[in-house]
Structures are given as C-alpha cells and as structure tokens.
Amino acid sequence: MDRFQAMQVFVRVVEAGTFSKAADSLQLPKPTVTRLIQALEAHLETRLLNRTTRRVTVTADGAAYYDRALRLLSELDELESSMSRARRNPKGRLRIDVAAPVAQLLLIPALPDFHARYPDIQIDLGVTDRPVDLIGENVDCVLRAGELTDQSLVARRIGEFHSIVCASPEYLRRHGTPRHPTDLESDRHVVVNHFSHRSGRIFPFQFTDEKGERLEIRGRHVLSVNDASALLAAGLAGLGVIRTSTFMAQMHIGAGHLVPLLLDWCADAVPIYVVYPPNRHLSAKVRVFVDWVADLFARSDLIHRKCSLPKPQPNAAMPAAADNGAVAMSV
Known part of the structure; x- marks a missing residue:
C-alpha cells in the first residue's frame, strides 16, 4: 500500500461523501479507491468510515485521523510549494572553490551575469589549488582540472584546458x-x-x-x-x-x-570538472550554479582556443627567429 496515496484518498472520500465522487475527482477507478481505504484501515487496525449504499460517514477514529491527515497534507503541499519557489528563485550562501587563474580570468569576470540571474545567492569563493575536503570544509562545489581520483564525489565534465x-x-x-x-x-x-x-x-x-x-x-x-x-x-x-x-x-x-x-x-x-558531494537531491542554488558554469565553459572561447591565439601587436618586440613553435598541453 502507498500510505501517502491512501491518506490522500481517505481525505478526499471524507470531503466528497461518497467513494464514487472521490474516485471521479481523483481520476481513479472506484475499486482502487475502495481497495486503498480498506488497506489503510487494515494497516491502522481500526474502522475509519461507515459505509451505506447511499453515503459514507466518518467514525470517531476516522474524524481524528482526518484532522491530522489534513494537517499533514497541507504542510506537505506548503513544503513542496516553497521548494518550487526556491527552484525558481534560489537563495542562500554558496561556497565554491577554484584555482586562482580560473577565478581571475574566467569565473569572476562572468559573475555579474550569474548575479543578475540569481540576485539572492551569496557566493563565498575560495581561491586555491590545494585539495579541498568538500564535506569537512562545508564546500558546495569545486572546479578542478585533470582526472579525478576520489570516486565518492560527483563530477560533471564541463570543458577542457589546452x-x-x-x-x-x-x-x-x-x-x-x-x-x-x-x-x-x-x-x-x-x-x-x-x-x-x-x-x-x-x-x-x-x-x-x-x-x-x-x-x-x-x-x-x-x-x-x-x-x-x-x-x-x-x-x-x-x-x-x-x-x-x-x-x-x-x-x-x-x-x-x-x-x-x-x-x-x-x-x-586536460579535462575540467565541476565536482560536488554525492546528494540525491541537489539543492537549487548548487544546481543553478553547476548548470550556469557548464554553459559558461561551453561558450568560452578561452577554454576552446588551442593554437588560434591573438597575433602579437605589430609594434611588439619579437625575436626574428621565433616563427616556429608549438602547443603542448599538460596534465
């Protein structure tokens, strides 16, 4: 038995007054409604409803259960509504860790766009190359280059460095x-x-x-x-x-x-990853940042550029014999 569905069905039966009306409003077959109520009563080991051929009435135990169930379902609806609002307008502190060059040349120059989209998210940006203990240091996510060795973390590849x-x-x-x-x-x-x-x-x-x-x-x-x-x-x-x-x-x-x-x-x-702790339900603020930074790196010419670098300015001092050279991409 799905106890949550059974609770919803019970509340609707009490409010509708009959199994048929409750089934119609819930878009469920009437036998399903009947079976769920019977299973709920069996689970609780008490009769919740008195049934007649014309109407359903609530027992004393059923009335008490209805009041508590209605309150719980209302609170759940409010919780889901607030989470939905949070997804549309995420807010709160977001702790991120990145290497200094990535912060200075790629991430920070693009942050005005992020804050324009999500003005209620406060970013605390750690700038370091040292390994970070995401859970122990309460870090939401990090950007790291190179192959990852910690298989306990979730890593999303967002680009590559040359x-x-x-x-x-x-x-x-x-x-x-x-x-x-x-x-x-x-x-x-x-x-x-x-x-x-x-x-x-x-x-x-x-x-x-x-x-x-x-x-x-x-x-x-x-x-x-x-x-x-x-x-x-x-x-x-x-x-x-x-x-x-x-x-x-x-x-x-x-x-x-x-x-x-x-x-x-x-x-x-060298691959680039955004890394975060394993979590079945990623918070809205982390999710929007991960999606945003993945899009940022996908669009960044600096990330995808290999040998097509800007030509030196005509008046720049250049050695005469420096016309042969090569890209080496390191780990």
Whole structure:
C-alpha cells in the first residue's frame, strides 16, 4: 500500500461523501479507491468510515485521523510549494572553490551575469589549488582540472584546458628559439618546471606531433614552482621556457610579452570538472550554479582556443627567429 496515496484518498472520500465522487475527482477507478481505504484501515487496525449504499460517514477514529491527515497534507503541499519557489528563485550562501587563474580570468569576470540571474545567492569563493575536503570544509562545489581520483564525489565534465609552450622575447634573444622539443634538453635552454604541491613530483613537458610521435621532455631548470600563476610570471620574467594554459597566455602573446613555440607539436587536453558531494537531491542554488558554469565553459572561447591565439601587436618586440613553435598541453 502507498500510505501517502491512501491518506490522500481517505481525505478526499471524507470531503466528497461518497467513494464514487472521490474516485471521479481523483481520476481513479472506484475499486482502487475502495481497495486503498480498506488497506489503510487494515494497516491502522481500526474502522475509519461507515459505509451505506447511499453515503459514507466518518467514525470517531476516522474524524481524528482526518484532522491530522489534513494537517499533514497541507504542510506537505506548503513544503513542496516553497521548494518550487526556491527552484525558481534560489537563495542562500554558496561556497565554491577554484584555482586562482580560473577565478581571475574566467569565473569572476562572468559573475555579474550569474548575479543578475540569481540576485539572492551569496557566493563565498575560495581561491586555491590545494585539495579541498568538500564535506569537512562545508564546500558546495569545486572546479578542478585533470582526472579525478576520489570516486565518492560527483563530477560533471564541463570543458577542457589546452596548453602552450612559450617564452619571453628576452629569453629567446639570449638563448635562441628551440626548433624541436629535444632542444629543450640541451645545455642551451632552461625550462621553468611545474611540480605537484602534494607529491613534489615534477611534471615533464609532453609532446605529440601530427604523426602521433610522443615525446616526454625533462629540461634543465633553475626554477620550479607549484602554482600556475607563478609559472606564468616566471615565463614573463625570462626565467625559462614554460608550458602554460592557452587561456592564461593569450593576452600576453597578443601583447608580445610571450612568444608561442613548437606549434607543430601538441599534447592531450586536460579535462575540467565541476565536482560536488554525492546528494540525491541537489539543492537549487548548487544546481543553478553547476548548470550556469557548464554553459559558461561551453561558450568560452578561452577554454576552446588551442593554437588560434591573438597575433602579437605589430609594434611588439619579437625575436626574428621565433616563427616556429608549438602547443603542448599538460596534465
């Protein structure tokens, strides 16, 4: 027996006065109404209704049950109505965590649109690359790049990052322009490495050419960092060849502060996920943010851009031999 449906049917029978009228108003067969009332009485072990051929009357127990059932059903209707209003106009605090470059270049510039749509949602934005304990730190969702290892969380893929190898014009004037990925392993060049903040492992430069040849390069370095913004700053300072995300590099390439290198080579794209704790009933505020950020990344030219970066300005200082270069997409 569906106790909730039986309760609804009982209330309607009392209000309609007959099984037939109750069945018609509920758009149920009369035998179904009869069966539900009988099952409810059997479950409660008491008679709720007195039946005659012409009319149904309520017993004393039935009257008491009707009052409580009517109150419960009314409260449930109000609860469902309030939840429906919350879906249409979600509100409350939303705690999000993202990496600094994503926050600064992608998310924050687009937030005026989000707040115009959902003015009653307050966003508390954590900006960090460290792993976040979503449940322990009461975080609603995070944006993360790379393959995920925690299978207990829900992850929705919303895009992918592409990477590019580049260096400053000053670095190329001093060290020359690499023509092949293996040039980065020579004594002539230095790279700025990126290492894992968790394990300390240095991520090698990975390359693939048009024919599918794959190379893994570990160049000589005088500096390694564990932060994407610091890596970009090191490249701009001329400290070595860097591999960075195209969405971070594009404005500096356009201004002539960085030069793309080895454009005949590339690497696999890095997936981007919005991640949140497992929950059968995702709150309205989290759901609208997840949908909004997925749409944002689907429309973002910065996310989908690979090698089609802005050309340097005509008056930007460029080394004469820096016309050959390549995209390398890193994990």
